Amino acid sequence: MSDALNYLLKARPDALSHYFAFLKDAGKHLDPKTRNLISVITKVHAQTERGLRQYLGRALREGCTPMEVLDALLMAFPALGLAKIIWAVDIILDMNIPGFAPEALTSLGQxxxxxxxxxxxxxxxxxxxxxxxxxxxxxxxxxxxxxxxxxxxxxxxxxxxxxxxxxxxxxxxxxxxxxxxxxxxxxxxxxxxxxxxxxxxxxxxxxx
Ligand code: FES
Missing domain, CATH: 2.102.10.10 (Rieske [2Fe-2S] iron-sulphur domain)
Incomplete structure (x- = not known):
């Protein structure tokens, strides 16, 4: 969470609690993978590097595969545009996550x-x-x-x-x-x- 959100949570907990309750409720009919992929896309759209790193980690931990993340990014092309997709892929490559290596993407695991x-x-x-x-x-x-x-x-x-x-x-x-x-x-x-x-x-x- 950003420092600003942390601050607002302390300064205006009453207002912010409604915001977080809204976020929690908004995705409750989606399966966790879909929810996580949408979160990743929103971070790319807003170009918040810290958020992307955090939500990508969560998506992978909760069962999304690297190929699904790439598919989600590419499917969001009409909204994101190529520049934001490239921005996101640069960050993903910088994170050095083994599953994103080209040879690992098509492997079923071993x-x-x-x-x-x-x-x-x-x-x-x-x-x-x-x-x-x-x-x-x-x-x-x-x-x-x-x-x-x-x-x-x-x-x-x-x-x-x-x-x-x-x-x-x-x-x-x-x-x-x-x-x-x-x-x-x-x-x-x-x-x-x-x-x-x-x-x-x-x-x-x-x-x-
Ligand atoms: S605590 Fe932030 S990357 Fe580990």
Whole structure:
């Protein structure tokens, strides 16, 4: 949320609550993907970079695929025009989201060999890289959790240095996460993206 909206929420909570209630109610008959794609398009139309980064992250987290995002942008061409679409794609490329790579767009996803399962110590969070993707891995006995290292706020790739015990603090705006559960525990409102995983023959595999 912008600083100005935060300010107005404090200064005029009565007025702003109606605005947010309206926004919440306005999309209630749409499925989450459609709602998220419309939000992304509105941010492109208004050319608010911070909003685009945030709503794109949310759309991807809530199940939109990169190809669906591109389709939505292209379908909105009559309203957006080419210049705004190019503006948005430049920002998306700058976010360096693996799923937007041309070869990844047509891939249906696959299992990636992350590491030997025994390399992850029990009750510890480990950061690793796999096929150009940063991951945080947490193990509790035989259960493994794998999270994307990119912040759900604006896709900052969160480094190893940001990890203190099991608390992860994004260096860009300070959102804090419990890297055991992925939950956002301070400042923000969205969890880390969980990635499907399994252990096969002593190897931890992750699907994307
Ligand atoms: S990008 Fe804003 S808190 Fe991570």
């Amino acid at each position: 299992w990636h060999d992350v590491m030997a399962s025994a390399e992850v110590k029990d009750d510890e969070v480990t950061r690793t890289e796999c096929d150009d993707r940063g991951l945080f891995v947490y193990r509790s006995k035989k259960t493994y959790q794998v999270f994307d290292s990119r912040c759900p706020h604006q896709s900052t790739d969160i480094p190893q240095l940001a990890l203190k015990g099991s608390t992860l603090t994004c260096p860009k705006h300070g959102w804090e996460f419990d890297a055991k559960s992925g939950d956002c525990i301070k400042k923000g409102n969205s969890p880390l993206k969980r990635i499907e995983s399994k252990v096969v023959k002593g190897r931890l595999l992750a699907f994307w």
